[in-house]
Every structure is written in structure tokens, then in C-alpha cells.
Amino acid sequence: MCLAVPAKIIEMDKQIATVEVGGLSRQASTVLLPDAAIGDYVLIHAGFAISLLDEEQALETIRLFDEMTGGMASGGA
Amino acid sequence: MPLTYLDEFRSAPQVQRLLDELIERRGSELKIMEVCGTHTMAISRYGIRQAAPKGITLISGPGCPVCVTANSDIDRFIEMSMLPGVIATSFGDMLRVPGTRMGLAEARSRGADVRIVYSPLDALRMARENPSKHVVFFGVGFETTAPTVAATLLEARDQGINNFFVQSVHKLVPPALEALCSMPDLAIDTFLCPGHVTAIIGPQAYKPVAEEFGIPCVIAGFEPIDVLQSLIMLAAQVDEGRSEVELQYSRGVRPDGNPQAMALMLSVFEPADAEWRGLGNIPGSGLILRDEFSDHDAAVRFQVDVSYSREPRGCICGDILTGIHTPPHCRLFRKVCTPDHPVGPCMVSSEGTCAAYYQYED
Amino acid sequence: MKTERGKNILLAHGSGGRLTQELIGSVFGRTLSNAILDKMDDSAVVKLDGNLAFTIDSHVVSPLFFPGGDIGRLSLTGTVNDLAMAGAEPLYICAAFVIEEGFPQDDLESIVSSMSLAAGEAGVQVVAGDTKVVERGAADGVFITTSGIGLIPASVRISSSAARPGDAVIVSGTIGDHGIAILSKRQGMDFQTEIRSDCAPLGGLVATMLDASRRVRTLRDPTRGGLAATLNEIAAASGVAIEVDESSIPFRSEVRAACELLGLDPLVLANEGKLVAFVARQDADKVLSAMRGHAYGAGAVIIGEVQESEKPRVYLRTLLGSRRILSMPTGEQLPRIC
The missing domain is CATH 3.40.50.11740 (HypD, alpha/beta domain 2)
Incomplete structure (x- = not known):
């Protein structure tokens, strides 16, 4: 229902962030995510940052996944 | 290397192993509704439906807000x-x-x-x-x-x-889920809940679904690993007789x-x-x-006259969305309702149940 | 007489009178000059002997100027590539311009000049042309229709209906660059990217491939509708199934990112300088290394194979290793939220 893409904040000017994803950059509003800061990874939906991505949790998901699959795989991070 | 938050969750060999896991865990047939249109897209894009064991049926719910517009x-x-x-x-x-x-x-x-x-x-x-x-x-x-x-x-x-x-x-989303749960013929065992909606409303929003209606919920991300891990988590809940709201998409969803x-x-x-x-x-x-x-x-x-408006007649998308019927049961399917001239949301969405049936049974 | 700079095209430039002569002489004749065009007869007269390939294509693109090209280069390479995909050596091009009243003459000159550069690169001559000017609003800047002829060597039989089970499917490089380059410049998209259109003439690449093997069966350039449409057309024409492996299809990371962001499918994005080749298995490696030695085939890879099938179908082996149908795209590609 809702396409949102992980992107890295590389610049901030008040509530307008410049975000980068896969070598491509565009502006996104941080009105919905006032604590967002340069260097953060956020989910972008319809030109807005809507949620902060949590690195520890991301790694934990990959770790759990490895565990489920018998620890043979690696997350590749 | 820094995380991209995409590639790490797409690695293929791991997922293949996970699917085998899923087959082992399966006790009886499991009907899982993915509520979210973006999950439907991901399931189609990565071929998760074709790869899933026969005992698991993935049903596409009313999760495309565009497609359900009246x-x-x-x-x-x-x-x-x-x-x-x-x-x-x-x-x-x-x-x-x-x-x-x-x-x-x-x-x-x-x-x-x-x-x-x-x-x-x-x-x-x-x-x-x-x-x-x-x-x-x-x-x-x-x-x-x-x-x-x-x-x-x-x-x-x-x-x-x-x-x-x-x-x-x-x-x-929550009122629609609760309305679905209240349907007498609902043929769904579990819900794969939308990660990005939940990033806003928080996991607690599905508590009534899990606790009052007894339907297990897992809030899932949108990459192959996310979806498959969530299917396993749902299967585990059913196996263990639990009915809870669990969060698989913890990197994108905060507890509140x-x-x-x-x-x-x-x-x-x-x-x-x-x-x-x-x-x-x-x-x-x-x-x-x-x-x-x-x-x-x-x-x-803008006051406009839309007195001519009629909702489509004869469309049984409601029953298809809830897993009661399959598209061939619908009188409109293939005759009136086609991907080029869709009637109901299941055909309007290019990955909807009716559109998928149309394509695969061609 | 040279037309002054900074002027706009007037309706009178299309009236057939003095201004028309002036425009043709100063813009088209001067830039595209060659012995045949210079005669300015009603028809170009050329001498050819053999199997002729003959094609036509209208070009409308917004914006007219985009990273990696413009409508001038596009309209030339588009027709050259259609000829090349028949296995022909592209030779002569005709071009018809429909220009909107008020169009800046400087822009027209740079379009014609990039067309001329592309013709030089492709080794073809623009031998006849036509210019019409329509009222403001009746066209969007400029529309260019080009037609072309080429000669097919006697030994060459290339056709969409010639793909056979076992053939290797090769693409000449990254997919979707043109589509995203155009989209990035459309109003409201506002993303900054280095992606350039791949717009290029492929006659030379095709000649290299045909030199390397006599078993190149099918050639197509995946323009509108992208790889998905092209593969479906070939499957239908040849009555076969085609299976391609998603992980082996080359994409630039920016193209992938733009598609994630906008909810687009890169397999249906247009390409203007890429080709898909179906080659007998035993010659695939030979053709591949020949392609990689050419500037426009440096990124060539095998992406799949042809299979026997009762129904024409295109299958995609997904990143998970399961197989799904890759269907003919429907409608236009638009940014989506779902």
C-alpha cells in the first residue's frame, strides 16, 4: 500500500533534507520526523521522511534470519 | 560497508533455505492475508507465491488504497x-x-x-x-x-x-481489518500487516485483531527476507496456538x-x-x-453533480478479498472485468488476485 | 543568406516562400550537407542493389533536450537502429520536421546539428527532408519523423520470428537508462542524477556481431515498453518461451534507486542505445566477446535462454530463484505510492 524507500540524509536546511539513495539524490521534508539529522537513514514516502531506520535492529533481523536458516548464510552487510 | 537497508534483505540463497524451513514447520494448510498492496507487489516481484509450499495460501487483501477508491x-x-x-x-x-x-x-x-x-x-x-x-x-x-x-x-x-x-x-487500516474480522465467512488464519502504515500508527493498533478476534499478526518489511521471515513467524504463532502482534520490521517501526x-x-x-x-x-x-x-x-x-455515480454491480471482490471465493466464481471475471477494463479492486491492482488469475490462467 | 540568431520560427517559415528557402538553406542544408541532399531535388536518387530494409519512425519526446541527447540525435539513431535490427547496414535517412510556431531557431539549429553528428557517427547520410510549421499549440516544440533504408547482406536472415529453443538471450548493456534520464527532467520529479540517456546508433555493433557469427537469429532494440515488451513480442512471433534471470540483467544503481523511489519497473523503461540478441547457444560466447569489444556493447551479458513451449511466454527467474511470468506492460509508467 505504501511504497517507502530507505535513504540517507546528506544535507539539512531547516525542515528540508537532501537524501541519497543508490547514487541519486532528492529533497524530502522532515516535518513528520523532526529529530532526523544528517547521517541518519530514513524511510521516504511521497517526498517525506516518515520513519528513522535503526541499524542495530536491521543487523538483528539479519542475525535472526541467519539463525533461522541454520547460520549458514550471512547478511552481506 | 554501510548498510543500504535494501541489498542485505534480498540475498537469494538464504531465502531458499528459509522456504525449506517453512515447509517443515507447516502443520496444516495456512491462509495468510497480506493486507498491504506493497506486500502484494513484493510477493509478485520476487515470486514468493510460486516459491511458497503448497500448504500456504497467500491471499491479497484490500491493501491498495488507490484500488479501493469508490x-x-x-x-x-x-x-x-x-x-x-x-x-x-x-x-x-x-x-x-x-x-x-x-x-x-x-x-x-x-x-x-x-x-x-x-x-x-x-x-x-x-x-x-x-x-x-x-x-x-x-x-x-x-x-x-x-x-x-x-x-x-x-x-x-x-x-x-x-x-x-x-x-x-x-x-x-485498523477499522478495515476489524471489519474483515467481523465477516462471518472469513477464511483467513493470519494477517501479514503493513510495515509502513505501522511506522506511523505503531504496532499496538492491531491488538484488537490479535486479542479480540484471535488472528495472529506479524508486521512485516517489504524485502524478500522480511516477507519470508514473517511467514515463518506467522506459522510459528499458529503452530504454538498463540495470537499476538509481532514485529518483524523492527528496523523501520518504532514501538510507538x-x-x-x-x-x-x-x-x-x-x-x-x-x-x-x-x-x-x-x-x-x-x-x-x-x-x-x-x-x-x-x-x-467545488459543488459537482455526481448523481449518476453507481458502484459496480455483480462484483464479488469482497468475497475474493476475504478468501471465500476465487475469481472464476465471479460472473464478471474475464467477461466484463479484465486488466484493460477492470471493475473491482482485485483487477484494478495489476497484482491483485483477479489480475494474477487472469494472467496465469490465460 | 544566414538567419539571424535569437529568432523564433514563424508560420511563414513553413509557407514555401523565401523564408522557407532561407531556413532550409541555413539550417538543414548547411548542417546536413552531402552530395545527394545538396541537389535539393524533390526526391533523393540513390543506387542500391540487394535486399533492402526500409523503415519509418516518428519521434516525440518531452523534454526535447535531455542528459545524453536530444530529439535530433534520438530521431536519427532510432531509425538507424530499426534498420540495424533487421541486420541491415543503415545507409540513407529522410527526415520530416513539424515545428511549432515560435520555436527558438537556436534550438532548432542545435537539434539539427546533433542529428548531423549522429549521422556521421552512424555512417549514414540524410538525403531528403521536409519542414512544416504549425500554429502555436498544434505541436509540442518539434516532432521529427525519420525514415531510412539499408542493405541487408545476402547471408543475413534476422527476424523476431527466428528465435529457437536453446538460443541464448543477450543484452548489450545496462537497462532503463534512457527512461530514467527522461523522467529525471520531467516537471515535478526533481531528482538529481548523473544518469544519461544511452541514445546511440547500433549499426556498428550489429556489424561486429554479424561478423562474429552466422547464427544471430533475432535482434531488437527495447525502446518503448522496455525489455518486457520486446521479449514478449519475440516470444509471440517465434512461438517460444523465454526465460531470463533477473539477477543477471544489468542495471545502473541510480536506475534501480529511481525505480524504487517512484515505484517503477525497470524492465518496462525505454532504452535507445541497447539491443537484445538471440543467438544460437554454440555461438553465444563468440558473439558476446565481439560485442564487448565494441563501445556500445562493452556491458553485454547473457540474461537467459529460449525454451520450447506450447504457449508463447516470458518467464523471469526472480532473485529468490522462483519463476514468474513477465507480462506485456499495460499503460504508461507513472510514479506510484503503492
Whole structure:
């Protein structure tokens, strides 16, 4: 229902962030995510940052996944 | 190397192993509804349905907010788009959705000034750049999108952009899920819940579904690993007789969602009954503009006649969405309702159940 | 007589009178000059002997100027590539311009000049042309229709209906670059990217491939509708199934990112300088290394194979290793929220 893409904040000017994803950059509003800061990874939906991505949790998901699959795989991070 | 938050969750060999795991864990047939249209897209894109064991049936729920837009709402937007001096702006997916007489693409061919935007902020900018025009934005979407439209409306008000209007047909996920759960024939064992909606509303929103209706919920991300891990988590809940709200998409969803976005959304919109294509009226499942924003409410500003509006007849998408029937049971399927001339939401969505059936049984 | 700079095209430039002569002489004749065009007869007269390939294509693109090209280069390479995909050596091009009243003459000159550069690169001559000017609003800047002829060597039999089970499917490089380059410049998209259109003439690449093997069966350039449409057309024409492996299809990371962001499918994005080749298995490696030695085939890879099938179908082996149908795209590609 809702396409949102992980992107890295590389610049901030008040509530307008410049975000980068896969070598491509565009502006996104941080009105919905006032604590967002340069260097953060956020989910972008319809030109807005809507949620902060949590690195520890991301790694934990990959770790759990490895565990489920018998620890043979690696997350590749 | 830094995380990309995408590639790490797409690695193929791991997933193959996970699928084998899934087959082992399966006790009896399991019907899993993915509530979210983006999950439906991911399942189709990565071939998860074909790869899943036979005992698991994935059913596509009413999770595409564009596809469930009712004829009457589209008709109203089309009538507005035909008014002189109006620029009608919309997300691109809306162009495929039919109204009673025509869809937006046809309205455009008849002279309506319909423009596709990526963000509601793009529509606001058009209003700023075209002060002599009325810019109407078609506000569709669930809780993920509604706050972005709310923020745009607040900006319009702050900047005094008086020629920007919103027709709000936003919809809410929890009331729709609870309505589904209340259906007597519901043939769903578990829900794969939408990660990005939950990033806003928070995991607690599904508690009634899990606790009162006893249907296990897992909030899932959108990459192959996310979906497959979530299927395993759902299977485990069923195996162990649990019915809880579990969070697989922990990297993107905070335990309390995004309170700022929720507050902003509810300062601009208030819940109201809403008509869903194929499902009918669901109490409290829509969002309308609060009175304070009536100056920007397209429904208030532009009075249009849509007395000709009719919801499609004979469409059984409601039963297909709930897993009661399959598309061949529908009298319209393949005869009246096709991917080029879709009737119900299951055909409107290119990955919907009916569209998928149409393609695979061709 | 040289037309002054900074002027706009007038309706009178299309009237057939003095201004028309002036425009043709100063813009088209001067830039595209060659012995055949210079005669300015009603028809170009050329001498050819053998199997002729003959094609036509209208070019409308918005914006007219985009990263990596413009409508001038596009309209030349588009027709050259259609000829090349028949296995022909592209030779002569005709071009018809429909220009909107008020169009800046400087822009017209740079379009014609980039067309001329592309013709030089492709080794073809523009031998006849036509210019019409329509009222403001009746066209969007400029529309260019080009037609072309080429000679097919006697030994060459290339056709969409010639793909056979076992054939290797090769693409000449990254997919979707043109589509995203165009989209990035459309109003409201506003993303900053280095992606350039791949717009290029492929006659030379095709000649290299045909030199390397006599078993190149099918050639197509995946323009509108992208790889998905092209593969479906070939499957239908040849009555076969085609299976391609998603992980082996080359994409630039920016193209992938733009597609994630806008909800687009890169397999249906247009390409203007890429080709898909179906080659007998035993010659696939030979053709591949020949392609990689050419500037426009440096990124060539095998992406799949042809299979026997009762129904024409295109299958995609997904990143998970499961197989799904890759269907013919429907409608236009638009940014979506779902």
C-alpha cells in the first residue's frame, strides 16, 4: 500500500533534507520526523521522511534470519 | 560497508533455505492475508507465491488504497478536473482506476488538466506557481500517506496559498481489518500487516485483531527476507496456538509508531465512514478534513453533480478479498472485468488476485 | 543568406516562400550537407542493389533536450537502429520536421546539428527532408519523423520470428537508462542524477556481431515498453518461451534507486542505445566477446535462454530463484505510492 524507500540524509536546511539513495539524490521534508539529522537513514514516502531506520535492529533481523536458516548464510552487510 | 537497508534483505540463497524451513514447520494448510498492496507487489516481484509450499495460501487483501477508491469518489474528482481553471493533481496509480463513466486517463483525453505528482508538495508548488488556477489534490492513501497530505495542507495555510484544495478519500487500516474480522465467512488464519502504515500508527493498533478476534499478526518489511521471515513467524504463532502482534520490521517501526505524524494527521483530518470499492461502507474507516480546513476542502469549494455515480454491480471482490471465493466464481471475471477494463479492486491492482488469475490462467 | 540568431520560427517559415528557402538553406542544408541532399531535388536518387530494409519512425519526446541527447540525435539513431535490427547496414535517412510556431531557431539549429553528428557517427547520410510549421499549440516544440533504408547482406536472415529453443538471450548493456534520464527532467520529479540517456546508433555493433557469427537469429532494440515488451513480442512471433534471470540483467544503481523511489519497473523503461540478441547457444560466447569489444556493447551479458513451449511466454527467474511470468506492460509508467 505504501511504497517507502530507505535513504540517507546528506544535507539539512531547516525542515528540508537532501537524501541519497543508490547514487541519486532528492529533497524530502522532515516535518513528520523532526529529530532526523544528517547521517541518519530514513524511510521516504511521497517526498517525506516518515520513519528513522535503526541499524542495530536491521543487523538483528539479519542475525535472526541467519539463525533461522541454520547460520549458514550471512547478511552481506 | 554501510548498510543500504535494501541489498542485505534480498540475498537469494538464504531465502531458499528459509522456504525449506517453512515447509517443515507447516502443520496444516495456512491462509495468510497480506493486507498491504506493497506486500502484494513484493510477493509478485520476487515470486514468493510460486516459491511458497503448497500448504500456504497467500491471499491479497484490500491493501491498495488507490484500488479501493469508490466510483463516487473518483467521479467527484473527475467532475472537478473538468471545471474551468482547475488543475487536478494525483498520484500516478490513480490513472488506472475506473469511475462510473470514465477514469482519469479518459478525463484527461477530454481536456481535463490532470497532472501526476510524486509528492503532495509538488501539487502545492503548482498552486504557488499558478495563482490564477485552482489546484485540487486527490488525497488517497492510508495512514502512511495521510500525514504527508496533512503537512502539505498546514504549509498551504501557513503560506496563505488559498488556491490549493484537497479531496480527501484517505482510509484507515485498523477499522478495515476489524471489519474483515467481523465477516462471518472469513477464511483467513493470519494477517501479514503493513510495515509502513505501522511506522506511523505503531504496532499496538492491531491488538484488537490479535486479542479480540484471535488472528495472529506479524508486521512485516517489504524485502524478500522480511516477507519470508514473517511467514515463518506467522506459522510459528499458529503452530504454538498463540495470537499476538509481532514485529518483524523492527528496523523501520518504532514501538510507538510516529506520534508526531499521527498528531499532525489528526489535527487536519478526522475519522468518518468511508465507501470502499468492492467492500462497501466501513464505519470510521475514512479521513475527512476538519472544519478549520474547509477553505482547502475541495468537497466544500467545488459543488459537482455526481448523481449518476453507481458502484459496480455483480462484483464479488469482497468475497475474493476475504478468501471465500476465487475469481472464476465471479460472473464478471474475464467477461466484463479484465486488466484493460477492470471493475473491482482485485483487477484494478495489476497484482491483485483477479489480475494474477487472469494472467496465469490465460 | 544566414538567419539571424535569437529568432523564433514563424508560420511563414513553413509557407514555401523565401523564408522557407532561407531556413532550409541555413539550417538543414548547411548542417546536413552531402552530395545527394545538396541537389535539393524533390526526391533523393540513390543506387542500391540487394535486399533492402526500409523503415519509418516518428519521434516525440518531452523534454526535447535531455542528459545524453536530444530529439535530433534520438530521431536519427532510432531509425538507424530499426534498420540495424533487421541486420541491415543503415545507409540513407529522410527526415520530416513539424515545428511549432515560435520555436527558438537556436534550438532548432542545435537539434539539427546533433542529428548531423549522429549521422556521421552512424555512417549514414540524410538525403531528403521536409519542414512544416504549425500554429502555436498544434505541436509540442518539434516532432521529427525519420525514415531510412539499408542493405541487408545476402547471408543475413534476422527476424523476431527466428528465435529457437536453446538460443541464448543477450543484452548489450545496462537497462532503463534512457527512461530514467527522461523522467529525471520531467516537471515535478526533481531528482538529481548523473544518469544519461544511452541514445546511440547500433549499426556498428550489429556489424561486429554479424561478423562474429552466422547464427544471430533475432535482434531488437527495447525502446518503448522496455525489455518486457520486446521479449514478449519475440516470444509471440517465434512461438517460444523465454526465460531470463533477473539477477543477471544489468542495471545502473541510480536506475534501480529511481525505480524504487517512484515505484517503477525497470524492465518496462525505454532504452535507445541497447539491443537484445538471440543467438544460437554454440555461438553465444563468440558473439558476446565481439560485442564487448565494441563501445556500445562493452556491458553485454547473457540474461537467459529460449525454451520450447506450447504457449508463447516470458518467464523471469526472480532473485529468490522462483519463476514468474513477465507480462506485456499495460499503460504508461507513472510514479506510484503503492
